[in-house]
Amino acid sequence: MKIKIHRGTHQIGGSAIEISTESTRIILDFGNELSLDEKYIPINLDIDSVTKGIPDCDGIVISHYHMDHLGQLTTALPEIPLYMGELSKEVAMISAEYQDKNLYLRLLGANTFRGGEAFTIGDIRIRPLVIDHSAADSYMFVIEAEGKRVLYTGDFRMHGLRHHILDQLVNTYVGEIDVLITEGTSLSRDADKYISEATVLDDISSYIQDGKYVFIMCSSTNIDRIMGIWQNMPTDKVLICDAYQKRILDTVINNVYYESSLYRRHDNPLVLSKGPYPKYYMDHGFVSLVRGTENFISQIKEFPKDDVRIIYSMWTGYIEENLPLKNLLNTYPSYICHASGHVSKTDLLKFIDLVNPDVIIPVHTDSPEKLEELIPERNVYIINDNEPFIL
Incomplete structure (x- = not known):
């Protein structure tokens, strides 16, 4: 199994994570870049056989409906299948109908999945798990292929209204993990504990x-x-x-x-x-x-x-x-009066201990090295965009 993060190793938002085997290639999330700088010009994803050329991708799997996770879907080749949670798709289509007709049309044909029910794309098995985030029907994914297991968290938190279900999900569905790909939004923020x-x-x-x-x-x-x-x-x-x-x-x-x-x-x-x-x-x-x-x-x-x-x-x-x-x-x-949609640094470390992965790859963060500093005893692997990681 090979992991290639096309975008998100050193920035918050704009995520696009490729998982591939000898016969199957999928992308997890396909989002817009985020910036508060009015002069900043976002860059579209540019991926061979996904956004250009002859299609060679078996599916794009979306964790939730925020635009920094699905906003680039209109740049993906139309032949590539999409996969989303059922409710997440419905909410995304309402927003897109008002704001982006092309995205609405792209979402119309998306396949849907439900929490806990595994599905396969080629030889890759994907089990979506409903987690707590500031978007309804958000998911993390257990990815299994070629004898390896990867957990991708998407965006999540442990101070939301569903905080109590995470331990049960991990104990029931996750098991041993070779690689944890985790969001690290809070790593560059001063606040440690978040208001619930x-x-x-x-x-x-x-x-x-x-x-x-x-x-x-x-x-x-x-x-x-x-x-x-x-x-x-x-x-x-x-x-x-x-x-x-x-x-x-x-x-x-x-x-x-x-x-x-x-x-x-x-x-x-x-x-x-x-x-x-x-x-x-x-x-x-x-x-x-x-x-x-x-x-x-x-x-x-x-x-x-x-x-x-x-x-x-x-x-x-x-x-x-x-x-x-x-x-x-x-x-x-x-x-x-606001509560963040992202896991705090303290809770992230608790989650890592709970999952106990062999390797940790931080994404959705502009400070991945801070995770390495927080847990020097663990194997935190800092990679750059488009740099392959082979299991």
């Missing part, structure tokens, strides 16, 4: 009590966050959203393949707002899911400042690149 998702939801619930008109800014596809907010709403308030957000939530709630107590429909109504907020809610107050766009920012500014509370529940790095949003948060009563 449960704590964030508790804080948001208390902040909601503090204002008449509460606007919550969070990713429209951070389903655990939104459902947690909805299920803990005060009985005297309703949750309002736009058609795009409601469509995503309805898709999650009505998905028959992804069973989760977190995604049950709540008795508290979800109100669709297509224009001005109805008079009843103007009189009695509400909680509204919004995004940091000019349209939403202008709507918020129409409300009396003393009656408004803004809860910002996303990565704070986005604020610096959005001046209108930054000014809004500095002007109106605002709270920042």
